[in-house]
Amino acid sequence: MTMPNSERDTRIDVFRALALLIIFVDHVPGTVFETLTYKNFGFSDAAEAFVLISGMSVALAYGSKFQPGNRLMAILKLWRRAGVLYVAHIVTTMVVVAIFCGAAVFEKRPDMLTLINIEPLIRNPQQVLIGIVTLGHQLGYNNILPVYAVLLLMAPTFLLFISYRPVAALAISGALWLVAGIYQIAPPNYPEPGFWFLNPLSWQFLFNIGLASMLHIKRGGTIPVNRWLVGTAAVYVAAALIWVHSPLWGHVSWLNLPVVLTGFDKTFLSLPRLIHILAVSYLIVAFPSVSNLFRTSRDHPLAILGKRSLPVFIAGTVIAMVAQVMKLINPGGFAYDSLLIAAGIAMQFALAYYLEWLSGIGKSGKSKPVRSEAPPVHTPFGVGAMATSNP
Known part of the structure; x- marks a missing residue:
């Protein structure tokens, strides 16, 4: 069934909102709700979902704009977005440090300064501050924005090659993922040893799969549905569910392979x-009967939350760090956990609704032009008119 051209397919917004909410719950460890999130049902977690959706969103937002004559503007917009993510990461990092330092000072809990990778900053502030600015030192639970910013910096190259040679581009992307994994190639930490927690040279492959699939769909292609592939995917997902709740989950690797x-x-x-x-x-x-469960109206709370993903993610990160501190000071129980998680989620929805209301000031009573030239798009979730999505 075809949707009206002016209607936005909100399923990507909804999936992105769910990923953000799951990330928030996972970033408050120790609550009873942490045992109910997506990571407990298989090998991947909300971070993988977020990066895959981000690749799809970039294709929606910039795929049609990345044409001869418009590429420079598209590149500048992508890099400006990366710059916004960088600034957001630095500001968030400083706020989180202040939260834990405040708990250490006012609650007389110096152990707070040994958590989430803050201790090196206290011990060696000069070098670690350099590391924070250069992204070589990242706090725990605060390491998604750096990899996303790097992926957006790389996105023009991805868009160019995937647009013309999608199979070859994905083969090169996969080869980069494999080489980076086998030889442990990743941006280094500074001044502490080790690598970035999320290696962009590895995660670019998942990002590009999302990007390539959405570009393919926008050009009239389809994702083939094969019963053998469906069966294999279902068996794998079921096996992963059993695996993560068995002693096998503790093994690092098998057969002496990388x-x-x-x-x-x-x-x-x-x-x-x-x-x-x-x-x-x-x-x-x-x-489609499954994916259509996530199709909502544009004013649905999840659609609005996913649409305002960046400010909601930043707010969610800060709120999660406050909740972490509160949980450490007072472990509480089920009621306490419920209050922390419910209050945090409510604040994120409140922010999304406020931003949506703010963007609509002055627009009431004015009809929006309908872009009748935009045909309905076959999305990976079915048929629908897909509006531009913020990455």
Whole structure:
């Protein structure tokens, strides 16, 4: 069934909103709700979903604009967005440091300064401040925006090659993922040893899969639904569900193969994690009755939350860090956990609604022009008119 051209397919907004809410719950460890989130049902977690959706969103927002004559403007917009993410990350990092320092000072809990990678800053502020600015030092639970910013910086190259040679581009992207994983190539930390927690050289492959699939769909292509692929994906997802609740989940790797192929490492996006998020996504695509459950009106709370993803994510990160501190000071119980999580989620919805209301000031009573030239688009979730989506 075809939707009106002026109607926005909100399913990507809804999926993005769900990923943001799950990330928020996961970033408050120790609550009873942490055991109910997506990561407990398979190898991947909300971070994989967020990056895959981000690639799809970039294709929606910039795919049609990335044409000869418009490429420079599209590149500048992508890089400006990356700059916004960088600034947001630095500001968020400083706010989070202040939250934990405030708890250490006013609650007389110096142990707070040993958590989420703050201790190096206290011990060696000069070098660590350089590391924060250069993204070489990232706090725990505050490491998604840096990898996303780098992916947006790389996105023009991705868009160019995927637009002309999608299969070859994905093959090169996959080869980069494999080499980075086998030889442990990643941006280094500074001044502490190690790598970025989320390696952009690895995660770019998942981002590009989302980007390429959405560009393919926008050009009239389809995602083939094959019963053998559906069966294989379903078996894999079911096996992953059993695996993560068995003693096997503790094993790092198998058959003496590189961890990137048989392990569950998140930094280098090991193959079992990658296959899991793709299998889950394929099952959603294969069953329109499932994907249509996430189709909502544009004024649905989840659609509004997903539409305002960046400010909601930043607010959610700060709120989660406050909730972490509160949970550490007072472990509480089920009622306390419920209050923390419910209050945090409510504040994120309140912010999204405020931003939506703010953007609508002065627009009431004015009819919006309908772009009748925009045809309905076959999205990975079915048929619908897909409006531009903010990455």
